[in-house]
Amino acid sequence: MTASTVDQTPGRKSGFGGTLLTLLAWVIGITMFFPILWVVLTALKTEQTAFSMTPTFIFSPTLESFKSALAQGSGYWHYALNSVITALGSTLVGLALAIPAAYAMAFYPSKRTDFTLVWMVSTKFIPAVGVLIPVFLVYRSLGLLDTRLGLTMLFTSMNLPIMVWMVYSYFRDIPVDIVEAASIDGASTAQTMFRVILPLALPGLASTGLLALILAWNESFWSLTMTDYHAATLAVYTASFKSGEGLFWARLSAASVMTIAPIVVLGWFAQRQMVRGLTFGAVK
Amino acid sequence: MAIVELKNVAKRYDSMPGRKGNEHANAVEDFNLITRDGEFVVLVGPSGCGKSTTMRMIAGLEHNTAGEIRINGQDVSAVEPRDRDIAMVFQSYALYPHMSVYHNMAFALELKKTPKDEVKKRVQEAAKILDIEYLLDRKPRALSGGQRQRVALGRALVRQPQVFLMDEPLSNLDARLRVEMRAEITRLHRRLGVTTFYVTHDQTEAMTMGQRIVVMRDGRIQQIDTPYNLYERPVNRFVAGFIGTPSMNFLKADYQGGTLKGKGFSCTLNPHQQSALGDSAQCSQCWLGIRPEHLHQTEASTGGGRLEGAVEVIEPLGPVTMAQVRVGETLVTAQLAAHLEVQIGDTLTLAFDPDQIHLFDIESDRTLGLETDPASSVQATA
Missing domain, CATH: 3.40.50.300 (P-loop containing nucleotide triphosphate hydrolases)
Structure with a gap:
């Protein structure tokens, strides 16, 4: 391909405009990534270097902050376990509820299906703080405050609308003929779902699950307000470094790194799995 | 089974x-x-x-x-x-x-x-x-x-x-x-x-x-x-138009004294066709249907049916040649012999056998003079 044909490629800007766009993309990318980079760098500094007013990029790295963040008294593993249980639990329960709901809406739509979908997602428009008091009072009466069950339920209901919407859109990509073929072949609704639809929607279900897991893992509002210690997650653990004795930037950063690390690693590995398409060749 | x-x-x-x-x-x-x-x-x-x-x-x-x-x-x-x-x-x-x-x-x-x-x-x-x-x-x-x-x-x-x-x-x-x-x-x-x-x-x-x-x-x-x-x-x-390729041609015809006539065509009907039209209250006009394969090129003025018009399209298909002829307002398709010696714009005279035409009511589109009751075909008749 010659340079001139490259220039004519649709959607590709040439010359000054193109350079400007590239520059803009880099600026946005770096701006978004910088806080994460800075947290990692700070975590590797001593408290003194971390606290200095002039930002330092070159320093001798130390794992001191990680050691103290992981020290016995910090309770990292307790918080991490709570995060794993609530995030994983809410994801599994969410999928178990979202799959049949999305299945019904995708393959047996009624007049109200569209409305129901929009209504479900519209519940996400309400700021969480708006329902804090009623939820708190109900949880107090039911004894669910500072329990893993309570937090899991909150995470599930928080993510359910998005999960239903996502699973619904993956199901919609599966031709309805396949469901009909299965029903003529003698499959019950459950058999159609488990033997035909779910295997086809697996990449979609995996990405839905992963997103729900990330959202639940990173959730901090409900974790901070509805838990104290027993059910507290890594979000509470990270926040606890900003209190009492004052600010410890390096330790806070180390705690942050350890909070986000598991989910970043998981996302990295699951990436390829998520974008795989299976339905090609199903029809036509 | x-x-x-x-x-x-x-x-x-x-x-x-x-x-x-x-x-x-x-x-x-x-x-x-x-x-x-x-x-x-x-x-x-x-x-x-x-x-x-x-x-x-x-x-x-x-x-x-x-x-x-x-x-x-x-x-x-x-x-x-x-x-x-x-x-x-x-x-x-x-x-x-x-x-x-x-x-x-x-x-x-x-x-x-x-x-x-x-x-x-x-x-x-x-x-x-x-x-x-x-x-x-x-x-x-x-x-x-x-x-x-x-x-x-x-x-x-x-x-x-x-x-x-x-x-x-x-x-x-x-x-x-x-x-x-x-x-x-x-x-x-x-x-x-x-x-x-x-x-x-x-x-x-x-x-x-x-x-x-x-x-x-x-x-x-x-x-x-x-x-x-x-x-x-x-x-x-x-049904007449849907079944058969190319489709049947339809010409709006006036009926008078045993003959169907229109701009560019005429056809003398057989006695049973005449009685079919005679039974109908609105027999002054009807649709004449003729399949492309039932039209053939003619020079002589034979009896039966004939139509005439300028050739607009010629499509040689190998074994046969399809010609589209402008008859009055209607474009009539005819399936003719492979070696058709006409040019676009020439006037073509085509003959057809009155036994092979179909007559339809101008209002209801139903076939005129149909002997069998179509409802009977619902039942299986082995």
Whole structure:
């Protein structure tokens, strides 16, 4: 391909405009990534270097902050376990509820299906703080405050609308003929779902699950307000470094790194799995 | 094998998808048909005529809002598709993409908990019939369109159902493959003798495959008959125009003293045709229908019918040449000899036998002087 044909490629800007766009993309990318980079760098500094007013990029790295963040008294593993249980639990329960709901809406739509979908997602428009008091009072009466069950339920209901919407859109990509073929072949609704639809929607279900897991893992509002210690997650653990004795930037950063690390690693590995398409060749 | 009976079957949607208001809320109206055991019935009509809906009602994928559907005497209107003992081939093939060809074909039998040896035997039998044994380990995405079509047929075959339903199964194939598969499905039907419903919008497919053809339009049956009768004795102008390629030509004619006349044509009618027109109250005008293959070039002024006009299009097809001639306001298609010695713009005189014309009421479009009662063809007449 010659340079001139490259220039004519649709959607590709040439010359000054193109350079400007590239520059803009880099600026946005770096701006978004910088806080994460800075947290990692700070975590590797001593408290003194971390606290200095002039930002330092070159320093001798130390794992001191990680050691103290992981020290016995910090309770990292307790918080991490709570995060794993609530995030994983809410994801599994969410999928178990979202799959049949999305299945019904995708393959047996009624007049109200569209409305129901929009209504479900519209519940996400309400700021969480708006329902804090009623939820708190109900949880107090039911004894669910500072329990893993309570937090899991909150995470599930928080993510359910998005999960239903996502699973619904993956199901919609599966031709309805396949469901009909299965029903003529003698499959019950459950058999159609488990033997035909779910295997086809697996990449979609995996990405839905992963997103729900990330959202639940990173959730901090409900974790901070509805838990104290027993059910507290890594979000509470990270926040606890900003209190009492004052600010410890390096330790806070180390705690942050350890909070986000598991989910970043998981996302990295699951990436390829998520974008795989299976339905090609199903029809036509 | 089975006798399928549809009695006053109707399908009404609250609101028809893609249509405004309730103008055509009835997708199918008053559908009556009794098949013979092992018959090959083709449902044909333009898109939106209700042929697929009718088939989906037989399958149980749609519920009939009125009437009865009986398979071997049992009313199945409220029976789930899986309990109707039918197999269906979809236009899109609808193969399970995550299963191998073998498992696609075995799926129904596995659900029925058929012993593994039996499943294997039946899948291999079907694969042998369709010549797809070498594909059994492949996934659908690794198959060509024609191969997928065969697998879809195979999936229906292994079931050994009472009724086969085929919803435009060849429409995604290229023209050559379509002709091949057409013959193959016909052979398969002859071999297995299973009652088959076949939906198509292609009248050639309908004519070549069907033992009886149901012509539909706007949700209503127009005519149920053998291919020959549909061609020779269409009950109305729609059927006459739909069956046969190229389509029948229609000319608006005035009737006077035993002769039909119009701008550029005239035809002296036979006595029985005259009496048919004479019986009709509105006999001063009617539609004259003449098939392109019944027109031939003439020089002499013979009796019978003749028409005349300027040639606008000449299409040499090899064995024959199609010519389009402007007769009055109408463009008339004629199927003529291969070596047609005329140029575009020349005046062409064409003759036709009055016995081969069709006459239709100008208002109702119904065929005039039709002796048989079309309603009688609903019943199976062996």
